[in-house]
Amino acid sequence: MRSGGSSGFSRAWTRTLGKPSAPHGAVWSLNGPRLGASAILLTYSLVVVLAGRAIQVPGDLGLKAGACGSDVCVAWVMPSGQAWYDGARPGMRILSLNGEDARAAVGIQPLREAELLSPSGRSLRANVTVGAIALPWARNCLWLTGALFALLGAVVLVRRPDAPVARLFGMFTGFTSVALAVSPAAGGPHAAWSLVVQYLSLLGLAASLPAFAAAFVGDSRGSRTALRYFWLAGGLLSIGYLTSAFIRPSFYSVVRIGFVVFFVGGIFSALVVLARKALARGSRHSARDARLALSGIACGTLPFVGLSLIPLYAVHKDLVPARLTAVLWGVIPLTFAYAILRHQVLGIRRLVHRGMVHGITTVVTLAVMCLLVVAVDSRVDGILRATNAAWVTAALLALGALLFHVLSRGVRSLVDRFFYPGGVDSGTLLAAMRDDLVGSAQVGEVVASMVTRLRDSLRLEAVILFLGTNAETLRVTASAGSRADETITFVRPRLLETDFGANGLSEMRWNSDVLLIARLETGSRALGFLALGPKERGEIFLREERRLVETVTPILALAIRETSLLSELREVSERLTDAEEAERGRIARDLHDGPLQKAILLGGGAADGMLRDRKGVARELVAELRELCARLRPAILDDLGLVPALEWLLEQTAQGFTVTPRLTLRGMTEDDRLAPGTELALFRVTQEAVSNALKHGHARSIHVSLTRTINGVELSVTDDGNGSAMAGDPMRGLGIPGMRERLRQVGGSVSIASDRRTGTMVSARIPYVVHGEQ
Known part of the structure; x- marks a missing residue:
């Protein structure tokens, strides 16, 4: 091979690689990293086609003749072309062209033979000789080697679009594939365009290889300054070569020396970086990866550099033909392919999915x-x-x-x-999930069974169910798979920042793996997230698998919602039963200790001397029975309404405890009535809140506020206790769940704020319905 370069294709796609895009489906579309992969393959294919056509055309000296006085002289000569290597330089006198007199043959194309006169008076003969590199076996070997580079670079880009090291590897393999593809045209018929492409591609190869090596060993930051200077030198060499090719050919004598130094320096600097990592004490896996990369690059490049390139530029004759040593570059992609498949180098577990x-x-x-x-x-x-x-x-x-x-x-x-035998059976999976819903009412069992079935059907290494929609409530409810723990660690910090599509799905890139994140929601209520993946053996989610997840996700969300509601209903039912039994016991104790004893006295159960005032005992009995009935359901609530009932409750509280209660009305009067269910719910919530404030919060003052707004009725009960008003034994009453259940029955809601310094505030809101009219 002779020095040459690339068509500059990398600029078009390197800017697009910063945005990760996960591959899915059967069609390899051109967007994001796939654009870079496609650019590598298309550019390589295009150069191969053009090189194949160039080989079929007769060669050209790369020389242009022009008049200089009465003679014909060399007006331009292609740097690194056939005429250049035969000694032709601008300004030399031309004696003959293609065997004819130079004056008569000016303008003949192509030029295959020229006789020149050097400044020293010595005659030079330049002839087109098609190099052996254009022979069928040689060019096919070179093209096959270039195809290995192009394919591996494209695959790495697709599998790791988020990794800078993968992009640099794609640049290196892309430039190398183009250099190998154009070599038969540059070294055979010496087409001018092929020489330019080869020179620039070799410069790109030498510039990208050290950058890739630094990123591969994790030293890209430490080498950033040196790499910038190195790339600057490569840019200057590119400008110098283009200047010599189109403006001043004599300048190539300086450029070619700089090119050799740059190319050899790029390869040796990459080898030094890899060798330092391979010999350093540290991670055993990193040193192993560095040794593999070092061995592959060294075996592929050193024979070409030492036996072909340097001798060719030093003494104009290679020790071993470049067509042979260039084929050894194929060791590089083969080594990296082995390292990826065997040791998951570059974070890739599977090359082709x-x-x-x-x-x-x-x-x-x-x-x-x-x-x-x-x-x-x-x-x-x-x-x-x-x-x-x-x-x-x-x-x-x-x-x-x-x-x-x-x-x-x-x-x-x-x-x-x-x-790929043993595909997903959607019907079987949906039938099994239906059986899970019917067969168990426990939310934990149903969810765990569904998660396990998803893992087995889609062949996943992890399935995680997150419930909650913010950082405070997000929790793992169920998980399955061999990589569940590390997947949870990776997904949790990124979950709330995920953008979902219209179908409720999103892809998350994890090295070369793709995770599928599904949003769980019922109607407009968000429940959590379902994280699926990675898939076994580094595979991706196909279109039908994504559709299956879209179908299963609503079912799973509905199952979670329904089983949660059933669980809540069972808990409320148990609390109601316990509260009912506790209330019955309290009523029995109150009847036994008070009214029953007095009834026994009135019935003659005591001596006449001990019963001095039968009428007084009867009056006490009636008062206690009235108080007991009022506690069970105050008649004042049914007869006069909510406001008088709250006033009575606070009066009774002030009489029985050393506390100062206060009632504030806003937008309501004592004559306003609400729906019976609304009045009863608000009264019971106030009764429970006041009772808890006295028994558990040890409050000294209680403020009850009843407000009517445009949208409904708002009740608040505030105390100055120690903030533990709602921490009592729920078995003595309905407690917080009971409040919520009472208010839910009338379409309301309750919220509780508690603080040790300021006390507790219970706030209830119910849509406003006036008694008797909407």
Whole structure:
């Protein structure tokens, strides 16, 4: 190979690589990192096609003749072209061109032979000789080696679009593949365009290799300054070469020396960086990865540098032909492919996933269909085509599109059957989840069973169910899979920042793996998130698997919601039963200790001397029974309404305890009535809050506020206790769950704020309904 370069394709895609994009589906679309991968493959393919065509064209000296007085002289010579290496320089007198007199042959193209006169008077002969590098076996080996670089670079970019080291590896492999692809044209017929492309691609190769090595060993920051100067030198060499190629060819004598130093320096600096990491004490895995990379790059580059490049530039003759040493560059992609498959280098567990296979089969099927349509179109009867040319073409295109659709689905099914057996059975999974819902009422059992079934059906290494919608309430409710713990550690900090699509799904990139995050919601209420992945063996989620997740997620959310409601109902029912039993016991004690004893006295159960005033005992008995009835359900609530009932409650509280109660009305009067259920709910909430403030909060003052607003009624009970008013034994009453349940029955809600310094405030809100009218 001779020095040369690239077409500058990397600029178009490196700017797009900063935004991760996870591959999914069977079609390999051109967006984000896939654009870079596609650019590598398309550029390599284009250069191979152009190089193949250049080989078929007769070679050219890379020389232009022009008049200099009465003679013909060299006006321009292509740097690193055939004429340059034979000694031709601008200004030399031309004696003959293609065997004819120079004056008569000016303007003849292509120039295959020239006789020149050097400044010293010595005759020089320049001839086009097609190098052995253009032989079929040599160029095929070089193109195959370049294909290995292009394929590996494209795959790494797709698998690790979020990693800077993958982008640098893509640049290195892209430049290398172009340099290898153009070599038969540059070293064979010496086409001018191929020499420029080869020179620039080799400069890009030498510039990107040290940067990749530094990023590979994790030393990109420490080497940043040195790399910038190195890239600056590469840019200057590019400018110098283009200047020598189009403006001043004599300048190439300086540029070629700088190129050799730059190219050799780039390779050796990369080897030094890798060697330091391989020999350093530290992570055993990092040193192993560095040794693999070092061995591959050294075995691939050093024979070419030492046996071909340096001798060629030093003494104009290589020790071993470049066509042989260049093939050894294939050791580099093979070494990295082995390191990836064996040791997951670059964080990649699998080079080719199922989606790539589907994409390749789709492209191959499309190519076959295009060839078939062209073949059929070329054999259509002449008369039919002459009379209905447009209709025939349209019919062939329609038929080809239909056949492509059918064949692509068939080919994909065959690939799945032979290479990926045991696909997802959506019907079986949905039936099993239905059985789980019917067979168990425990939310924990149902959710855990569904999570396990998802893991087994989709072949996942982890499935995690998060409940909660903010950092305070987010918690792991169920998990399954061998990598569940590390997946939780990775996903939790990023979960709340995830953007979801219209289908409620989002992809999250984790090294070369893709996680699928599903939002759990019922109606407008968000419940949590379901994290699925990574998939086993580094696979990706296919289109049908994503649709299955879209179907299962609402079912799972509904199951969580329904089972949670059932669980809450059971808890409320248990509390109601316990509260009812406790209330019955309290009533029995009150009847036994008070009214029952007095009834026994009135019935003659005591001596006449001990019963002095029967009428007084009867009056006490009646008062105690009235007080007991009022506690059970005060008649004043039904007769006069909520406000008088609250006033009575606070009066009774002030008489029985050393506390100062106060009632404030806003927008309501004593005559205003609410719906019976609303009045009873607000009264019971006030009764429970006041009782807790006295028994547990040890309050000295209680403030009850009843406010009527446009939207409803608001009740607040505030005390100055120690903040533990709601921490009492719930078995003595309904407590907080009882309040919530009472208010929920009338469409209301309750909130509680408690502080040790300021006390407790219970706030209840109910949609406003006036008694008797809406």
